[in-house]
Amino acid sequence: MDKNNSTSTVEKSTFLKVYCSNHTISTSLGVLLNGYLILVIYKCTRRSNQQVNLILMASTLNDLMFSLFELLLQHVIYQSDGIMYIISYGFDQNVGSNLKLILSCAHYFALIQVMTMQAALHSYRYLIISQERPPTRRDFIRRYILFSIPSIYLSVSYSVSAYYGLKHSVSHYTKTLPTAWQNSDGSNNVSYVTLWSDPATKFYVFNNVVVVAALFDTSMFYIYKCYKHVNTGYEKVSASTQKMRSQFNRCLISQTLVIAVLALIPSGIISMTYALQLHGTYLGAPSMMGFAWFGAINALIPLLYMDAFRNYSIRLIFCSKQVEIDNSVATTRSLVSVS
Incomplete structure (x- = not known):
């Protein structure tokens, strides 16, 4: 952080x-709700639904990791005229450049992992319903590792862009920083800047758009395959099983849509305005303010929509002596086999 930046607590604009x-x-809500949801999933997991809850657990852990990084680092993003300002009000605002680069890489990995893991979750869901034998945890871990490779690749790509960004003089580029993005005394908490003119930045943005779009299309492909596969036998199951199937499947799909609306679309808007080098004082701010909410919203969806989770929470809140789970005899395969 350059000497003109705030290193002490000052009033923000x-x-x-x-x-x-x-x-x-x-x-904060994202950390609390996802932490609580992990507990609920653990308490509600039985042999008959462990593969299903494994999917929800992985999704919840990703959301928790994202929310935790966002809370600790408190990054605010502003971009205009092909300059992206990373403004920090969190843990990393006064650390050295090497640690700042490591934290930026880990932070980006936590973010991009939420998006790329949707393909892994939906492909595992398809595996559950498309084969006779129940899949093992090893099958899930294999998919998790496979779909983590794009996240690692994009994180490294981002780190290269951030590395060059950390070499730029913050004081030079903050001369034109709008008052709205400064502290009340005229100082700022800009941690580093990245420039569209840097080849590494162009390479990162291009990679990000292509890889994330490809993985999102993969998620949609598996959602469609699940829908086509499961509806062939829809009339053969009971109404109660159909209800449980719908709860889980719609819950998972809703989480994917929330990520698309609150994460993918804002990221696309920021990337487009960045590449076009548009000018604006509040460019992309509304989108980014909604971006931080997807972790909390994704935790609320299963807590409110899944009967077992909701009933467990109600009994826990009212201090019921017997906080038991409604254990249906439905199998894992029957739970996921209808959209």
Whole structure:
């Protein structure tokens, strides 16, 4: 952080107060709700539904990791005229450049992993319903590792862009930083900048768009295959089993849609305005303010929509002496086999 940047606690501008308050509230809720959901999934897991809950557990762990990084680092992103400012109000604002680069890489991995893992989750769901034998945890781990490779690749690509960004003089590029993005005393908390003119940045953005789009299309492909596969036998199952199937499948698909609306679309908007080098004081701010909420919203979906999770929470809240799970005899395969 350059010497003109704030290294002590100073009052933020009104806009930054609203932005950071929204960020703190959303990510704090994300950490609390996803942490609680992990407990609920663990308590509600039985032999008959362990593969199903494995999918939800993996999704929840990804959301928890994202929310935790967002809460600890408190990054605010502003970009205009082909310059992206990474403004930090969290743990990394006063650390050295090497640690800052490591944290940026880990932070980006936590973010991109949420998006890329959707393909792994839906492919595993298809594996459950398309073969006779129940899949093992090894099958899931294999998919998790396979679909983590693009996340690692994109994180390294981002790190190269951030590495060159850390070499740029922050004080030079913050001369034109709008007042709304500064502290009340005129200082700023810009940690580093990345420039569209850097070849590494262009390479990273291009990779990000292509890889994430390909993996999202993969998710949609497996959602469609699951839908086509399961509806062939829909009339052969009971109404109660159909209800449980629908709850799980719609829950998982809803989480994917939330990520698309609150993460993929805002990322696409930021990438487009960055590449076009558009000018604006609040360019992309509304999208990024909604971006921080997807971890909390994704945790609420299964807590409210899944009967077993909701009933467990109600009994826990009202201090029921017998907090038991409604254990149906439905198998894992029957639970996931209808959209």
